[in-house]
Amino acid sequence: xxxxxxxxxxHINCVGKKVRKRYTLQEKLKLKLLKKAIPKLxxxxxxxxxxxxxxxxxxxxxxxxxxYKIKERLFFLxxxxxxxxxxxxxxxxxxxxxxxxxxxxxxxxxxxxxxxAFGSINKTKLLKILYERHQELQKMxxxxxxxxxxxxxxxxxxxxxxxxxxxxxxxxxxEWREGLVQGYKFSPAxxxxxxxxxxxxxxxxxxxxxxxxxxFIRVVDDYLYxxxxxxxxxxxxxxxxxxxxxxxxxxxxNFAHADVSSSRDITFLxxxxxxxxxxxxxxxxxxxxxxxxxxxxxAATVNLGMFLENRIGISSIQINYHIFNFYHNSxxxxxxxxxxxxxxxxxxxxxxxxILSDDxxxxxxxxxxxxxxxxxxxxxxxxxxxxxxxIDFAFVxxxxxxxxxxxxxxxxxxxxxxxxxxxxxxxxxxxxxxxCIYGKWKEHARTVSKNGLxxxxxxxxxxxxxxxxxxxxxxxxxxxxxxxxxxxxFFLSL
Numbered sequence: 001x002x003x004x005x006x007x008x009x010x011h012i013n014c015v016g017k018k019v020r021k022r023y024t025l026q027e028k029l030k031l032k033l034l035k036k037a038i039p040k041l042x043x044x045x046x047x048x049x050x051x052x053x054x055x056x057x058x059x060x061x062x063x064x065x066x067x068y069k070i071k072e073r074l075f076f077l078x079x080x081x082x083x084x085x086x087x088x089x090x091x092x093x094x095x096x097x098x099x100x101x102x103x104x105x106x107x108x109x110x111x112x113x114x115x116x117a118f119g120s121i122n123k124t125k126l127l128k129i130l131y132e133r134h135q136e137l138q139k140m141x142x143x144x145x146x147x148x149x150x151x152x153x154x155x156x157x158x159x160x161x162x163x164x165x166x167x168x169x170x171x172x173x174x175e176w177r178e179g180l181v182q183g184y185k186f187s188p189a190x191x192x193x194x195x196x197x198x199x200x201x202x203x204x205x206x207x208x209x210x211x212x213x214x215x216f217i218r219v220v221d222d223y224l225y226x227x228x229x230x231x232x233x234x235x236x237x238x239x240x241x242x243x244x245x246x247x248x249x250x251x252x253x254n255f256a257h258a259d260v261s262s263s264r265d266i267t268f269l270x271x272x273x274x275x276x277x278x279x280x281x282x283x284x285x286x287x288x289x290x291x292x293x294x295x296x297x298x299a300a301t302v303n304l305g306m307f308l309e310n311r312i313g314i315s316s317i318q319i320n321y322h323i324f325n326f327y328h329n330s331x332x333x334x335x336x337x338x339x340x341x342x343x344x345x346x347x348x349x350x351x352x353x354x355i356l357s358d359d360x361x362x363x364x365x366x367x368x369x370x371x372x373x374x375x376x377x378x379x380x381x382x383x384x385x386x387x388x389x390x391i392d393f394a395f396v397x398x399x400x401x402x403x404x405x406x407x408x409x410x411x412x413x414x415x416x417x418x419x420x421x422x423x424x425x426x427x428x429x430x431x432x433x434x435x436c437i438y439g440k441w442k443e444h445a446r447t448v449s450k451n452g453l454x455x456x457x458x459x460x461x462x463x464x465x466x467x468x469x470x471x472x473x474x475x476x477x478x479x480x481x482x483x484x485x486x487x488x489x490f491f492l493s494l
Contacts, residue, residue: 117221
């Protein structure tokens with residue numbers, strides 16, 4: 001991607017040593033300060049052995065006034081875009097409700113994305129879009145003060161887009177000539193403005209057809225289109241070809257097509273959609289291979305307890321009601337999601353201990369896992385499930401079912417993670433305490449309040465439902481392609 005067409009040497013700054021020797025001290029200092037202000041180009045490796053060019057700006061140099069100005073300008077761009085932010089979960093649930101009302105007709109899915117979305121933006125077109133949308137906004141605005149403010153923001157953006165965009169790699173300074181760069185603070189908002197405008201032009205006929213059952217979602221460069229009309233799905237693919245940077249290798253549909261691949265399951269933004277029954281699950285890429293223990297390490301590791309809390313709890317483990325939803329997901333699929341979520345949390349716990357903790361210190365962190373995962377994370381899952389179930393649906397469960405799965409996940413991960421086998425006997429003790437499915441029966445609470453009070457007593461028939469006992473047998477092994485941290489494999493791969 002980085003070729004002579006995209007970046008060229010900026011010769012004003014790329015002077016040789018012989019030329020710099022003739023500079024005065026003041027001129028050398030001026031050149032040095034100028035280079036410091038130029039952002040750095042970094043190449044981030046991608047899983048497909050490619051790379052993503054990202055420009056790193058020095059955000060620490062911004063004061064409070066600068067940050068407020070950036071906030072104002074981003075709000076201005078959102079007003080220009082005029083596109084309300086609606087969560088995918090809400091849009092999909094609306095589609096599902098209509099689909100059920102219409103006796104579940106066949107739906108046609110198209111998923112695709114754009115290659116190099118930022119770099120493919122035509123700056124001349126972007127400036128025209130900025131001008132048109134700014135004129136429309138000024139006509140709608142009644143406040144004179146806001147009109148002046150919008151005009152100033154517009155002027156600032158035009159100036160920034162017209163001046164050369166300089167970056168440096170090593171000691172060499174380049175000018176970025178094509179599109180926008182990743183890392184620039186306004187690139188996502190400008191990209192949204194640009195592609196929203198182009199989408200209106202290319203897909204206007206399809207999007208204005210309100211009679212059909214359809215869903216159109218674009219998040220940055222990822223597209224998902226759902227319709228009950230095969231003709232509309234084909235027209236969408238045809239309209240999509242107006243973009244010159246469509247990534248057809250990643251384009252997937254659920255119907256026969258000569259040029260693109262077809263599949264019953266469509267993966268979009270980390271979710272996997274079953275196009276037959278509209279059930280939603282986590283995409284395998286989220287919990288497969290190295291992604292199982294993808295952890296951001298920082299200076300916070302000095303306090304291991306606090307670091308663990310931040311990595312294994314709700315702040316790092318996504319509890320999304322797009323997945324934990326009884327409207328379009330079966331109870332069996334929900335329990336699978338619960339187990340996978342708890343496995344991800346348990347795997348992070350074991351990985352961090354394996355890398356940062358002494359063997360003798362590991363058992364003392366089990367109380368932290370119990371508090372953050374077995375209690376708080378599980379309680380959050382239960383709350384989300386209760387909120388996202390039909391009125392006539394009864395979710396019969398015992399709180400120990402969730403506790404049991406949390407320790408089951410930890411047991412499986414501890415056995416397979418380097419140096420964590422020392423935790424196994426301690427986890428087995430906790431597992432036995434919460435085992436009301438197969439273990440010796442003891443009186444306990446089925447549901448508890450936030451204060452820990454017993455709300456409903458457990459019933460043996462509920463805790464040991466035959467279908468649930470059969471389902472829980474599937475959780476004796478980790479999910480397919482789930483990977484635990486192994487320091488030997490890790491160092492060998494280096």
